[in-house]
Amino acid sequence: MVVQKGLAARYPSVKTIDAKNRIIAPGFIDVHAHIEGGIFERPTADNYIYDGVTTVVTGNCGSGADDIGDFLKSIDSIKTSINVATLAGHNTIKRLGMGLENRRATADEMKRMEALTLEAMQDGAVGLSTGLIYLPGMYSPTDEIVSLAKVAASKGGVYATHMRYEGTKVNEAIEEALTIGREANIPVQISHFKVTGKNNWGRSIETLAMVEEARRQGFDVTIDQYPYTASSTNLAVRVPDWALEGGLDSLRVRIKDPETRKKILNGMKESQKRDKQKNYGFAVVASFAPDSTYNGKSITQINKDLGRKSNFTNEANLILDMLARANAQMIYHTMNEKDLVHFMKYPFNMPAADAGVSNGKGMPHPRGFGTNARVLSRYVREQKVIGLEEAVRRMTSLPASKFNLKDRGLIMAGRYADIVIFDENEIRDLSVYENPHQYSTGISYVLVNGKPVIQEAKHTGVRSGVALRSAQ
Numbered sequence: 058m059v060v061q062k063g064l065a066a067r068y069p070s071v072k073t074i075d076a077k078n079r080i081i082a083p084g085f086i087d088v089h090a091h092i093e094g095g096i097f098e099r100p101t102a103d104n105y106i107y108d109g110v111t112t113v114v115t116g117n118c119g120s121g122a123d124d125i126g127d128f129l130k131s132i133d134s135i136k137t138s139i140n141v142a143t144l145a146g147h148n149t150i151k152r153l154g155m156g157l158e159n160r161r162a163t164a165d166e167m168k169r170m171e172a173l174t175l176e177a178m179q180d181g182a183v184g185l186s187t188g189l190i191y192l193p194g195m196y197s198p199t200d201e202i203v204s205l206a207k208v209a210a211s212k213g214g215v216y217a218t219h220m221r222y223e224g225t226k227v228n229e230a231i232e233e234a235l236t237i238g239r240e241a242n243i244p245v246q247i248s249h250f251k252v253t254g255k256n257n258w259g260r261s262i263e264t265l266a267m268v269e270e271a272r273r274q275g276f277d278v279t280i281d282q283y284p285y286t287a288s289s290t291n292l293a294v295r296v297p298d299w300a301l302e303g304g305l306d307s308l309r310v311r312i313k314d315p316e317t318r319k320k321i322l323n324g325m326k327e328s329q330k331r332d333k334q335k336n337y338g339f340a341v342v343a344s345f346a347p348d349s350t351y352n353g354k355s356i357t358q359i360n361k362d363l364g365r366k367s368n369f370t371n372e373a374n375l376i377l378d379m380l381a382r383a384n385a386q387m388i389y390h391t392m393n394e395k396d397l398v399h400f401m402k403y404p405f406n407m408p409a410a411d412a413g414v415s416n417g418k419g420m421p422h423p424r425g426f427g428t429n430a431r432v433l434s435r436y437v438r439e440q441k442v443i444g445l446e447e448a449v450r451r452m453t454s455l456p457a458s459k460f461n462l463k464d465r466g467l468i469m470a471g472r473y474a475d476i477v478i479f480d481e482n483e484i485r486d487l488s489v490y491e492n493p494h495q496y497s498t499g500i501s502y503v504l505v506n507g508k509p510v511i512q513e514a515k516h517t518g519v520r521s522g523v524a525l526r527s528a529q
């Protein structure tokens with residue numbers, strides 16, 4: 058007879074999982090998600106679960122749910138396989154508070170936006186996010202963001218930012234993020250930290266140094282990163298900010314006016330010159346609703362396929378013609394592996410997929426399927442950029458403490474049993490740009506709040522996740 062001692066005697070097992078030669082880690086926490094749309098279509102969140110993720114923080118890049126309270130209630134009522142926390146989105150709040158206009162907020166509008174931020178925080182948001190390349194946040198002066206960040210800070214929130222610039226002017230943008238943190242006295246999370254554009258490759262040294270220096274001064278700033286050298290966002294980010302005032306419908310009116318169209322093209326030409334891009338070969342369509350034959354092709358390729366001469370003007374015109382029909386989801390190949398690795402070595406950097414819940418359609422960025430497995434295989438096992446324990450810490454306790462996710466991120470008595478069991482020699486991402494709908498492999502069990510969501514490497518369909526509200 059086996060005499061059970063210690064914990065095993067105190068907690069007789071209901072079910073035994075053989076985890077011999079496997080790593081038992083806290084469930085992975087992904088602090089940079091955009092699941093507002095997808096989670097209701099697929100509450101089992103397969104792409105996250107198969108990558109070991111048990112909790113996401115959504116509402117990033119300025120785009121949170123219109124009503125945080127309703128959103129979190131719906132998460133609880135549909136029942137999801139992952140736990141969901143959310144940020145309040147600055148773009149959402151600004152749109153509700155003053156529309157999509159390119160001007161300073163009036164005193165009344167400021168008051169309205171502050172009230173909306175407070176309400177979102179009281180409803181359970183864990184902080185405020187900005188997306189300063191998107192509408193209408195791109196028109197916000199720094200002091201407007203400081204005012205709203207102060208409200209989030211008063212309720213213990215964090216400030217997560219998709220910065221105004223990630224290319225040539227990235228230093229300015231980091232400075233702005235740090236200023237907002239200091240003036241609002243709020244912990245800062247710089248989202249999907251990167252330097253884009255060939256002419257900026259190598260600048261990870263100076264940009265990370267700015268973050269390190271701020272931390273040395275005692276300032277709480279952390280970053281997150283997806284382990285890929287391509288980014289993913291929409292097609293409209295390619296046109297100048299002013300052309301987007303009022304939204305896509307207004308852009309369409311401007312595109313039709315020959316004079317204004319010329320001005321937009323000139324703006325596009327300037328930014329191409331600044332970033333030293335010869336053409337739009339770096340810009341690949343992930344999903345374009347009006348014509349799915351574009352999916353997976355670069356703008357340069359589509360332009361060629363249409364029988365047009367390859368030059369910048371033709372390609373820029375193609376972009377405007379596409380935008381006249383619909384916005385497209387894009388993948389931009391603009392980063393460099395050395396910079397990525399330099400950022401990864403930073404101890405206050407957390408892997409985060411910057412993805413949604415996949416519905417199996419289009420050609421999405423592989424980061425939505427393979428972020429954690431890729432860090433653990435390519436960068437831990439193969440390239441030894443960081444150690445296994447360190448990677449797990451960045452996927453678990455670091456994000457939990459930064460985003461105040463109470464009783465998550467560690468395996469301890471009294472904490473929620475969000476657990477992932479994987480084989481450190483087998484875990485691997487399979488999703489690639491050309492064939493993204495591939496789940497990661499090597500994870501044998503995922504428990505969410507004590508229930509098996511992955512069992513013997515298969516999703517069980519169990520939906521034991523809950524909405525996580527800030528402890529207000």
Ligand SMILES: [Zn+2]
Pocket residue numbers: 117118188219248249
């Ligand atoms: Zn973003």
